[in-house]
Amino acid sequence: MTGRYLVTGGAGFVGSHLVLALLRGGANVTILDDLTTGHERAVPKGAQFVRGSVADPDALARAFSQGPFDAVFHFASLTLVGESMREPVRYIAENVAGAAALVQACVTNGVTRIVVSSTANLFAEPARIPIDEDEAVIPGSPYGESKAMLERILYWADQIHGLRGACLRYFNAAGADHDGSAGEDHRPETHLIPLVLDAAAGRRPALTVFGDDYPTADGTCIRDYIHVADLATAHLAVLEPLRTRSVRYNLGIGQGHSVREVIAAAEAVTGMKVPHTIGPRRAGDPAVLVAASARIRRELGWQPRFERLETIVSHAWAWRKANPNGYG
Ligand code: UDP
Secondary structure, three states: OOOEEEEEOOOOHHHHHHHHHHHHOOOEEEEEEOOOOOOHHHOOOOOEEEEOOOOOHHHHHHHHOOOOOOEEEEOOOOOOHHHHHHOHHHHHHHHHHHHHHHHHHHHHOOOOEEEEEEEHHHEOOOOOOOEOOOOOOEOOOHHHHHHHHHHHHHHHHHHHHOOEEEEEEEOEEEOOOOOOOOOOOOOOOOOHHHHHHHHHOOOOOOEEEEOOOOOOOOOOOEEOEEEHHHHHHHHHHOOOHHHOOOEEEEEOOOOOEEHHHHHHHHHHHHOOOOOEEEEOOOOOOOOEEOEOOHHHHHHHOOOOOOOOHHHHHHHHHHHHHHOOOOOO
16 A cells, blocks of 8 residues: 555554554554653654654644645554543543644644544443444543544534544454564553463463453453454555545454453463452443444455454464563
8 A cells, every 4th residue: 555644653552553554555654652651662664753742733743744644543542441530631631632633733734534543432331232333422431531522523523624534443452463563562551461461471460350240151341352453454444435434433353252261262372370369340341342343344344354362362472472571
């Protein structure tokens, strides 16, 4: 693929995997990232890198001076449900301010297509599982609320300025690049699969399972784990429809796995036991979040390449073994 793209948060987990996909397709990529949660070593070779925040007008100007861009991908944001339950105002203020500044810069600079990271946390009280795109938006946390607001910003930017937007509601991004060029490294790490693998390897204390009294078969929460490389291809797939219309898709595999099933998959992949204890529920966690991914499959022909939980965990494990200290 050709073209010139801006990726905010391109040094983060999902963003860096999209950048790899763009570069492998032959695109020209500029990353804007302030490295508060991203890593300089996660910036793939071949991408231009602008260090700074989306909320900083000077950094935005430096990033847009690398354009004109065929499309903008927006990942840069605070992303943790649990943290947002402790710092609600910061989550909403920072995520909305950053998104608003970026969308305005897109309009000012003549960008006509934007793809943004949204979340399954829009759906705290789903009427139906799996959750489709017509489900009512009832955010489960201030983090989810900030993404609901981002979706509304895009709605009005389309209505008034004709900026076409794709809202991609990720369920649980997981795995790592299958060639080992990128992986998952959050500081602090709060995500289940890296914590499970580190507990198996003895690099962290035993995992705490957040609640085993949910109304699910084994009592633990059920999530839809989707390979980060499959998320990346969905971002590329929406570029074509964005030429004429805005879109929103729920992005998962369409199958849920409990925390206990993730532990079992990690034990099968690593050949090691995952030490774990049962703790209280984590605030903001719904019992079951599974995506109905039928719409993007039907409308765009998107197909996940790595659907099996064991494959997703094995890619995460391969990266973790090759990079025991993550990005350093
Ligand atoms: N989880 C857990 N222990 C941990 C981290 C996560 O039991 O140390 C559970 C969490 O309650 C949720 C699932 O694992 O049900 C996935 O959590 P994660 O933070 O990875 O993603 P989220 O669903 O919050 O986006």
